[in-house]
Amino acid sequence: MLAAARATFADRGFDGATIRGIATAAGVDPALVHHYFGSKDQLFLAAVEAPADPDELLPEVLAADRDVLGAAVVRMALRVWDGPAKPAGLALIRSAVGSEWTAKLLREFLVSKVLRRVVSTLGFDPDERAARASLVASQLIGMVMARYVLRLEPLASAAPESVVAAIGPTVQRYLTGDVVLPAP
Amino acid sequence: MLAAARATFADRGFDGATIRGIATAAGVDPALVHHYFGSKDQLFLAAVEAPADPDELLPEVLAADRDVLGAAVVRMALRVWDGPAKPAGLALIRSAVGSEWTAKLLREFLVSKVLRRVVSTLGFDPDERAARASLVASQLIGMVMARYVLRLEPLASAAPESVVAAIGPTVQRYLTGDVVLPAP
Numbered sequence: 192m193l194a195a196a197r198a199t200f201a202d203r204g205f206d207g208a209t210i211r212g213i214a215t216a217a218g219v220d221p222a223l224v225h226h227y228f229g230s231k232d233q234l235f236l237a238a239v240e241a242p243a244d245p246d247e248l249l250p251e252v253l254a255a256d257r258d259v260l261g262a263a264v265v266r267m268a269l270r271v272w273d274g275p276a277k278p279a280g281l282a283l284i285r286s287a288v289g290s291e292w293t294a295k296l297l298r299e300f301l302v303s304k305v306l307r308r309v310v311s312t313l314g315f316d317p318d319e320r321a322a323r324a325s326l327v328a329s330q331l332i333g334m335v336m337a338r339y340v341l342r343l344e345p346l347a348s349a350a351p352e353s354v355v356a357a358i359g360p361t362v363q364r365y366l367t368g369d370v371v372l373p374a375p
Numbered sequence: 376m377l378a379a380a381r382a383t384f385a386d387r388g389f390d391g392a393t394i395r396g397i398a399t400a401a402g403v404d405p406a407l408v409h410h411y412f413g414s415k416d417q418l419f420l421a422a423v424e425a426p427a428d429p430d431e432l433l434p435e436v437l438a439a440d441r442d443v444l445g446a447a448v449v450r451m452a453l454r455v456w457d458g459p460a461k462p463a464g465l466a467l468i469r470s471a472v473g474s475e476w477t478a479k480l481l482r483e484f485l486v487s488k489v490l491r492r493v494v495s496t497l498g499f500d501p502d503e504r505a506a507r508a509s510l511v512a513s514q515l516i517g518m519v520m521a522r523y524v525l526r527l528e529p530l531a532s533a534a535p536e537s538v539v540a541a542i543g544p545t546v547q548r549y550l551t552g553d554v555v556l557p558a559p
Binding site for chain 1: 465468469471472473478481482485486502505506508509510512513514515516517518520521522524525526527528529530531532533534537538540541542544545548554555556557558559
């Protein structure tokens, strides 16, 4: 079932995939998928082997005032990565860099479960939301790579709040600031 | 010889490694290492399997005015990655994410061959240089991951100059702007 879920989510994205379609691909009854995984959300998190559940973490981020949202996003990312989710997070990145298929899943996870929800509160049109979200992702993924994978100093050993103070303004600019949007 | 070079550079860093030490580790005469690889620089690039030679590319970046250095750095990174170096670059990242040893080599390459030289022109003290360099790295690595590995849209298909306009100001702030430095 998980293999069928991974293939379907990678192929059709989170929105395009259905429990029924995944059950058919796995050759089982949809009720069985529901029984084991509950909702499509839960199945997706299991398929991605997500290191943390955005449904639990994002409400706190989204409660932040608009002008400190960048800092709140960076703070949450550091809390997840400085905590018990780090090994699973590293495994997910490793797998995404090595396989186009997992890269699609990780992209889908970031976009549909994290970034879209953070930028959806800001009131831009869909194209601008996607552009701002991809810029936010570029800084957050790079922070994770530099701090936890390459262990570049002093970023690797820095206190979380000093990282929030350094990188938060970048994420804030990408979220709400004056920024030229990437376009073809 | 390359295996000995990789082990030595990963272990001691670029500055700490010597051709003599690498030759000893490989059980060959230092003259043979010189014969095959020329300088320590060339040997290091071969050991890292560097996708591009910073000695050829950096002079153009370093010729930029201080207040457009961020844009020049982003522009060069995109030129290298949109060009023929991409497969080798992806292979290097893949290998670095999978192996702590290659991660050390890639870090050493970025720090000693690229970042240190970019920030060295700006006149900060060594601690501040390292802090600014690690922030620059966090944005550049993330841009590469988001655009070329995860292929997040619209960043993945955006025209290089629109990416320079979006991300250049971030790199500029990390290089010369008002920024809280990451610290323990």
